[in-house]
Amino acid sequence: MDWSRTKSIMIAILLVCDLVLGGVWLKERHDENRDIAAANAAAVSYAENHGVSVNCDIPSASKRVYVLSLSFEEGEGPGKTEYRNIPIEVLGSGEREHLSEIKKKGSKIEVLPAYSAVLKSVSNRGFSIDSIELIYLVDRSAYSGQGGQDTALPYWKIRAGSNYYYYAAYSD
Amino acid sequence: MQKGITEKVKNVLLVVLFVITILLLYLSWNKTGRDFSVSEIIPFSGRTSVYVSESDIVLPRLVLFTEGDSGWSVGNPEDKKAFEAAKKKASELLLETSVVVSEISEAQYKTVSEQYASVRFIMSAALPFSEFCVNICGRSAGISDSIGNMQELAFSEATKDSFFIKTDDKYYRILSDIQTDALSEIRAASDITQTRLYSASKILGRENDALIPVGAAADLANINAEIYAFNEELLAEEVFGDTFDFVRKISDKFGNTTYMYSYGAKRLAVSADGSIEYKEDISSGESGGFYSDLETALQFLSLTDSFDAGALRLTGAEELSTSRLKGYRFVFNQFEKGIAVDSREDAAVIEVLGGKVSYAKRSLVSYTHAEEERIVNDAANVIAQNSSNIYYLLTDEYPEDGNLAFNYVAGKITSVDPVYYFHGGKLLLCWRISVGERRFYCDIETGEAYGLV
Amino acid sequence: MKHRARIISFVLALCMLMSSTVFAAAPKASIVSPSADTVVSGDSLLISVKVADKNSVKVTVFEELETVTDAKTSKAALISVNPSLLTEADLKAISSDYSAKSDASSVKEKETPVSDNAAAESTSTAAVTEEKGESQTASPAAIPASTKKYVYTDIEYTSPAGFTASGELGFFTKQLTGVKPGLYRVQVDVLDADGKTAESIVNFVAVKEKPAEAKTDIFETQQSGAMTFLSNLLKSIFK
Numbered sequence: 001m002d003w004s005r006t007k008s009i010m011i012a013i014l015l016v017c018d019l020v021l022g023g024v025w026l027k028e029r030h031d032e033n034r035d036i037a038a039a040n041a042a043a044v045s046y047a048e049n050h051g052v053s054v055n056c057d058i059p060s061a062s063k064r065v066y067v068l069s070l071s072f073e074e075g076e077g078p079g080k081t082e083y084r085n086i087p088i089e090v091l092g093s094g095e096r097e098h099l100s101e102i103k104k105k106g107s108k109i110e111v112l113p114a115y116s117a118v119l120k121s122v123s124n125r126g127f128s129i130d131s132i133e134l135i136y137l138v139d140r141s142a143y144s145g146q147g148g149q150d151t152a153l154p155y156w157k158i159r160a161g162s163n164y165y166y167y168a169a170y171s172d
Numbered sequence: 173m174q175k176g177i178t179e180k181v182k183n184v185l186l187v188v189l190f191v192i193t194i195l196l197l198y199l200s201w202n203k204t205g206r207d208f209s210v211s212e213i214i215p216f217s218g219r220t221s222v223y224v225s226e227s228d229i230v231l232p233r234l235v236l237f238t239e240g241d242s243g244w245s246v247g248n249p250e251d252k253k254a255f256e257a258a259k260k261k262a263s264e265l266l267l268e269t270s271v272v273v274s275e276i277s278e279a280q281y282k283t284v285s286e287q288y289a290s291v292r293f294i295m296s297a298a299l300p301f302s303e304f305c306v307n308i309c310g311r312s313a314g315i316s317d318s319i320g321n322m323q324e325l326a327f328s329e330a331t332k333d334s335f336f337i338k339t340d341d342k343y344y345r346i347l348s349d350i351q352t353d354a355l356s357e358i359r360a361a362s363d364i365t366q367t368r369l370y371s372a373s374k375i376l377g378r379e380n381d382a383l384i385p386v387g388a389a390a391d392l393a394n395i396n397a398e399i400y401a402f403n404e405e406l407l408a409e410e411v412f413g414d415t416f417d418f419v420r421k422i423s424d425k426f427g428n429t430t431y432m433y434s435y436g437a438k439r440l441a442v443s444a445d446g447s448i449e450y451k452e453d454i455s456s457g458e459s460g461g462f463y464s465d466l467e468t469a470l471q472f473l474s475l476t477d478s479f480d481a482g483a484l485r486l487t488g489a490e491e492l493s494t495s496r497l498k499g500y501r502f503v504f505n506q507f508e509k510g511i512a513v514d515s516r517e518d519a520a521v522i523e524v525l526g527g528k529v530s531y532a533k534r535s536l537v538s539y540t541h542a543e544e545e546r547i548v549n550d551a552a553n554v555i556a557q558n559s560s561n562i563y564y565l566l567t568d569e570y571p572e573d574g575n576l577a578f579n580y581v582a583g584k585i586t587s588v589d590p591v592y593y594f595h596g597g598k599l600l601l602c603w604r605i606s607v608g609e610r611r612f613y614c615d616i617e618t619g620e621a622y623g624l625v
Numbered sequence: 626m627k628h629r630a631r632i633i634s635f636v637l638a639l640c641m642l643m644s645s646t647v648f649a650a651a652p653k654a655s656i657v658s659p660s661a662d663t664v665v666s667g668d669s670l671l672i673s674v675k676v677a678d679k680n681s682v683k684v685t686v687f688e689e690l691e692t693v694t695d696a697k698t699s700k701a702a703l704i705s706v707n708p709s710l711l712t713e714a715d716l717k718a719i720s721s722d723y724s725a726k727s728d729a730s731s732v733k734e735k736e737t738p739v740s741d742n743a744a745a746e747s748t749s750t751a752a753v754t755e756e757k758g759e760s761q762t763a764s765p766a767a768i769p770a771s772t773k774k775y776v777y778t779d780i781e782y783t784s785p786a787g788f789t790a791s792g793e794l795g796f797f798t799k800q801l802t803g804v805k806p807g808l809y810r811v812q813v814d815v816l817d818a819d820g821k822t823a824e825s826i827v828n829f830v831a832v833k834e835k836p837a838e839a840k841t842d843i844f845e846t847q848q849s850g851a852m853t854f855l856s857n858l859l860k861s862i863f864k
Contacts (some may be wrong), residue, residue, distance in 0.1 A: 004178075004179060004182070007182045007183070007186060008178075011182060011186055011189060012184050014189035014190060014192075015189060016191055016612065017193055018189055018192050018196060020195035020202065021193065021197065022192075022196055024200070025199055032481060039221060067417060067418070069421065074425075105417075105421075106416070106417050107417070109417055109418070109546070116450070127330060138420075143422060143424065146424050146425060147423040147424070147425050148422065148423045148425055149421065149422065149423035149429075150421070150422045150423075150511065151420040151421045151422070153418065153420065153515055170418055198729075212770075230811060239667055239669075240666070240835055241665070241666055241667025241668070241670075242667075243667070243671060243800075245670055265694065276844070278846065280843055283843050284655070289676035324648070330843055331843075331844070334683055345844065357784060366798045368669070368671075370658075370671050373720065374657070374658045374671055374673065375658060375671070375673045375796070375798060376673075376675075376796070377655075377657035377658075377673075377675065386671065386798045386799070386800045387800055418691075451842060456651050550796055550798045552673065552798050553791075553795050553797070553798075554798045555796075556792070556794040556796050557791060557792050557794075557795070559794065561791070573676075574792075574793035574794050575677075575794070578794050598824075621790075
C-alpha cells in the first residue's frame with residue numbers, strides 16, 4: 001500500500017473538513033455577534049424611550065459559566081474575590097466571615113445576554129445606566145457570620161449613579 | 173532524504189489537522205449549549221427510586237373478627253390479603269344494578285358488628301367513601317360525596333347482601349340485590365392471630381368500650397435504630413429536577429443544608445439529624461381527588477435512594493383548601509412487622525395542593541439489629557401499674573389512693589396498642605395507652621413508663 | 626341479771642357486726658370477668674382478676690360436671706351440665722349453695738369420698754361429692770341447686786396459674802378458647818406469706834353455645850330502597 005499517497009489524501013480531506021467547520025463556526029460567531037449588537041441597540045433604544053439612559057457599552061459576547069459552590073469561614077480573612085476574572089460579590093457578610101474556598105458546581109450554564117438586564121431595568125424610570133458587568137452574587141444576609149457553604153449564581157450588576165441593581169443572568 | 177523530510181511533514185500535518193478537527197467539532201457541540209461528557213452518551217444512574225403503590229400503604233389499622241361473643245380476634249397486621257378480599261367483596265356488592273345506601277343507628281351498627289359473627293376493618297386514615305368506591309370498582313355506584321369519610325368497613329353474618337361503614341359521626345348500610353358470603357371468604361383469606369381484644373368494661377371492670385388486648389404477638393424484640401440518613405444531594409437533584417443547576421445550596425456549621433430555588437419559591441431543608449422539610453409556592457393547578465393526590469404524594473415519598481418506602485402506611489388524611497386551591501394533607505408512619513413505630517414526629521407529612529406537592533416533611537428511622545425477644549406483660553397489668561402516674565399527668569393532682577386513680581384512668585382510656593417507641597437510639601416495644609390525644613408509652617415487659625406525648 | 630346479760634350479748638353482737646363492716650379490709654382480689662353468676666354464649670371465656678397490694682393469687686377454673694346413671698345398666702357417668710337449663714337465678718342459688726358449703730368446711734375438706742352408686746370417671750384431680758337424698762338420674766328440667774353434684778376438673782393449663790401484683794394494683798388476664806358448653810367455676814385463691822390459701826373468691830359462669838338462628842328484625846324499621854331515595858332527594862332539595 002502506498003502510505004504516502006494515503007497520507008496526502010487524508011491531509012486533503014482533513015483540510016477541507018477543517019476549512020468547512022472553521023468557516024461555519026466563524027460565520028455563526030459573526031452572526032451571533034451581529035444579532036447581539038442589534039439586540040443591544042434595540043434594547044438601548046427601548047430603554048431610552050422609557051426614560052432610562054444608557055451611558056456605557058453593553059457587553060456583547062455570549063458566555064457560559066459555572067455555578068459556584070463557596071465555602072465561608074467565620075471571622076475576618078483575606079477572602080477570595082473573583083473566579084476566572086468574574087468578580088464575586090458577597091452581600092450582607094460584613095467582616096464576620098470570609099470566603100475561603102471556591103469550587104465549580106455541576107456543568108456550565110448559559111448566561112443571558114446583558115441587554116436582558118437593561119430591558120428589566122426599564123421598570124426604574126428616570127435613572128441612567130453608568131456601567132453593566134457580569135458578576136457572581138451571593139446574599140449572606142440571613143446567614144452571615146455562621147460560616148458554612150453557599151452557592152453563587154451569575155448576575156448582571158448595573159450601576160446607576162451611586163445605586164446598584166442586580167438582575168439574574170441565568171434562565172431556568 | 174527529501175522524501176524522508178516530506179513524510180515527516182505529512183505526519184505532523186496529519187496530527188495537527190486531526191486535532192484541529194476534534195477541536196472544531198468540540199466547539200460546534202458546545203455551541204448547542206451542552207457540555208460534552210461521557211455520561212451523556214453512556215447513561216448512568218447511581219440511584220434507585222422505589223415506587224410504592226396505594227394498596228401497600230392504605231391499610232386498616234386493625235382487623236377484628238368476632239363470633240358475637242363480645243370478644244375480638246385480631247388479624248395479622250402484616251397481612252394485606254384480608255383487606256384485599258374485603259375490597260373485592262365490597263366491589264361485587266357495589267357493581268349490582270340496584271345499590272341502596274341508608275343511614276342506620278349506632279345501635280344497629282353495634283348489633284350487626286358485635287352480636288353476630290362479623291369482621292371490622294378499622295382504617296388508619298379515614299378515606300372519602302365515594303372515592304373509595306370508585307377506586308375499588310371503577311365507578312361511583314351512585315355513592316354520594318355527602319356520605320363523608322369512611323373510618324370503618326364491616327361485614328356481618330346478620331345480612332349477606334350488605335356491608336356497613338362508619339364515618340366520622342354516622343353509620344351506613346350499603347344494600348345490594350345479591351347475596352355473598354363475604355365473611356367466610358374474608359376469613360379464609362386472613363391470617364388471624366392469637367391476640368384477643370375485649371372491652372375495658374370486661375377486663376378492667378369500668379364502663380368503657382375501648383378495646384384492650386389479651387395476649388400480644390410473640391417473637392418481638394427491641395431493635396437498635398437511628399434516623400435514616402439518605403444521600404441528600406441525590407434527593408435534591410430528584411426534587412428540583414432540571415432546575416437543580418440553578419439551585420442555591422446553603423450549609424451551616426451544624427450540618428444543616430438548605431436548597432433554595434427562585435428566591436425560596438422552592439425550598440428543601442435537610443437537617444443534620446436526617447429529617448427533611450420541603451416547601452413550594454403553588455399558585456395554580458387542580459386537585460385530582462384523594463387518590464390522585466395520594467399518588468402525587470407517594471411519588472414524592474419514593475424520591476429516596478434506597479429507603480424501603482413500603483414500610484410506611486397512611487395514618488392520616490384531611491382535606492386542604494385555600495382561596496384558590498384544593499388538596500389533601502397526608503400523614504404517613506412507619507411500621508415494623510405490622511406494628512406502628514412511634515417517635516416525636518410523624519414519619520412523613522405531605523401536603524398536595526393543586527395537584528402538586530406544596531409541603532413535605534420527613535423523618536425516617538432505619539433499623540440496624542434486633543435484641544432478645546421480649547416477654548409480653550398483660551396490658552391490663554401495665555395499665556394498673558401506671559395508673560397513678562397517668563392520673564397525675566392527666567389531672568396535675570396526686571391521687572388519694574391507687575383505686576381512685578385506676579378507676580379514673582380505666583374509664584378514660586380510648587385505646588391500647590403494642591407499638592415500637594423510638595427512644596434513646598432504639599425501637600422499644602411498648603404498650604401505648606391512649607387517653608384522647610394523650611399517649612403514654614410503657615415497656616411491654618416491665619411496664620416502665622418511657623414517655624408521655 | 627338475765628335481762629342484763631341479754632342486753633350485753635346483744636350489744637356485743639351489734640359491735641361485732643358493725644366492726645366487720647366499718648373496719649372491713651379492701652378486697653385483696655376480685656374477679657372482674659366473668660361477672661358473678663352470668664350466662665355467656667360462645668366458645669371462649671375471658672378470665673380477668675384484679676389483685677391489690679402486692680398480693681399473690683392462684684387462679685384455677687373448674688368445670689362442674691353432674692352424675693348421670695344409666696337406667697338400664699345402673700352405671701353412673703359424669704357429664705357436662707346442660708347450660709341451656711340454667712338461668713342466672715339458678716347460678717345465684719348454686720353460688721349461695723357453694724358459699725354455704727365452703728363456710729361449713731375448710732377448702733381441703735371439700736374432697737369427699739366417692740359415692741358407691743357413682744362410677745367415678747374423672748380427671749386425675751377429680752373427686753365427687755354427693756348430696757344425701759338426691760336423685761341418681763339427671764332430670765331434663767332445671768335441677769334445684771341443693772341436689773347438684775359437682776366434679777372439680779382442672780382447666781387447660783399445665784398447672785393453676787399463679788400471679789403476684791407488683792404494685793398497689795395488678796391484673797391477671799387469661800383467654801380460654803375452645804370452651805365447651807357447661808357450668809364453670811372460676812376460683813381465685815389468695816395466698817398468704819407461706820403460700821397457703823388465706824381466702825377464696827369464686828364466680829360461677831354458664832357457657833352456652835351461640836344461638837345459630839339469625840335475628841331478622843334489625844333493619845325492619847328501615848325504609849325500602851325507593852323510599853330512601855325519595856327521602857334523600859327531598860332532603861337535598863330542601864337543604
